[in-house]
Amino acid sequence: MQINDEYIDELFARKLGDMETTPPNDGWLRIENELNHRSRMTRRFWLAAASFALVLSVAATVVYIQTNAVMDKDTTTAVLEKGLQQYKQQLPTINNGDSATQLEEEQPIVLQGENNTPQGEAPMGTATATSPASVDPTALRNEDDIVIPGTAETQSVSTIPESAVAVSDIREDTEIASDIPVYVDSWDEILRMQPIKANRLGMMSNKLARPKWEVSGEKTEEPIVVAMPSMPVYDDIAYVDATNVSTKSQPRNRWEITGQFAPMYSYRAISSVPDGTNKSDFDDAESPLLAYSGGITVAYRIFNRLSVQTGVFYSQMGQSINSVTPVPNMYITLSSNNAYTKNFVNTSTGSVTVASNVKSDANTTYASYFNAESQSVPANTVAATNVSSPSKYRLIERIDYLEIPVMLHYKIIDRKLNFYVLGGISTNVLISNNVFVDNGSELVKGGSILMARPVNYSSTLGLGVGYQITGNLSVDFEPSFKYYLQSYTTNSQIISNPYSFGLFTGIIYRF
């Protein structure tokens, strides 16, 4: 009887369909190890993500608080403007009689002669100003200490002296002699005053210039301005010696967010090798890798020139191993010690596995030009005798880190074009560890570095130049050198420290 197709199909389907066979002894152990490793990596990833989220949350909170403060100021300005309008309706003419003369003589200005009462004792319906000369400037740090003088009825005002300069006309580059009277022509100007103006105007910083609200006449729901901005009271205040008044001007734009990217030159420095091996063998067979890095940093300005920054970066590291030779498995079988050699390539970073999917055929395995750690016969010797035409392959080891830096950043020149130095340490969490095989025509992923260190630490030193495009936006160029404190692997007999050199470019936003 001839076996027909259907019978063959049925025979194989029945017998092989539910066939069971003994799996490898270490099957579950290997799976369990990898599952544990993945769990650890997942935990680290979420930890890093949580840290980053925390940093962002803190930054967002600070921004929110600052924004609210600005809004509060704007609201105050609106109320003041409203009060000013009300006042103007009540008091069409303003008399500012003797301010200019008094100012020139630097005499105390008492604006409201009739109702001048001691500070803090202003009766309802009146407000009192204490002239600069009669008040200890340090006592004026609290806004509650400032009492705007007079009611509408008691103001003694006339026209503003011709020599007086309006605050709104003062710019940062304006130089005004100290004997020139300055008057405030807008409440808005008071609140928006720049530090230079605040200095010129003495205690009229944003905070101190806020008047204490006193109601003229009966108390009403709406506050009423009891002194016009253009009144000499402010001219007087302008002559308070600013050096004696604490005007704590907070540096603006303390926060920075930077996005950076860099091509990286990555290699390693071998500091010691085991007996019987030569450092030069590794240097001959291995070469640097061109990789890249990119990420986001958040910086906080501690002082005018000094910032501390952190963030999250993705950093590639690695090297390439040249002259990797496919070797017949026959050699491996005959070898007295084949456990370490089969599908393994020894490099300065330790051992690399080459997955079976990249083998050119089932009878071939890989070996490096040197086998320092295995102390076996150099594979190239075998290849020369057992392989008729050995082709050279190249392995690329690539380690991907999630980097969390903590850096100090100091501006040497703090101008529109600024120069700075930076330095600090980074925690590098291993994301992936891959070995690629370059067979001359394409790059195939397969294999990994054994016992790769899950967390490594690095130190960074860099120089940078930045250019301010607008008030909040800058670009920077930052060459930096990074040196890892530990080798890639935990078990290598060769002590090596990876390092990289990167040319970072980025965009900075200040807020």
Place this chain on the structure above:
Amino acid sequence: MTDLFSDIVRRCKRGDRKAQESVYNLLAGKMFAVCLRYCANYEEARDVLHDGFITVFTKIGQFHNVGSFEGWVRRIFVNHALELYRNKAKLTVVDGIDDNDRHFAAPEEDDEWGAYQLTEAELLAMVDELPQQYKIVFNLYVIDGLSHKEIGEKLGIAEGTSRSNLLRARSILQKQINDKVNSVSYKKQCK
């Protein structure tokens, strides 16, 4: 079988390592046989077994208790083996014709009973000797029940190529079975 696995699967979804080990112990034998059928050698099969179980345990959340759990796992292993084959095919130029590509004549004397006496290991060894692409097409069509159209899509080959590969695989197996059952030692063994 679904009931047997339902509780274990639930625990596996929570990441229970003991439950995962139970799944491995229950299915590793069958899945390793699947790997051996599809892979070129023992090492590849071992790698596919490893990668397959990692995928099973990391993607188990995607199994919604619809259909057989074992069938879902088996598909993962078959897909892993095929992925390995496709990756490997990128590196190695597979010759379209080799010594095994010739048509073999039908056996002169066939004995179905004798063939039935062949053990699983002997049949597996015969399948293992097939050229890789024939082996995969034969496994997919005969044992895992895929159509030629589906095989063509999975392997990126024409439907006609799949048919041709299957015919050649059958021819080779037919000859091997004939040689085996007609061998003197085998006849003695059967007696």
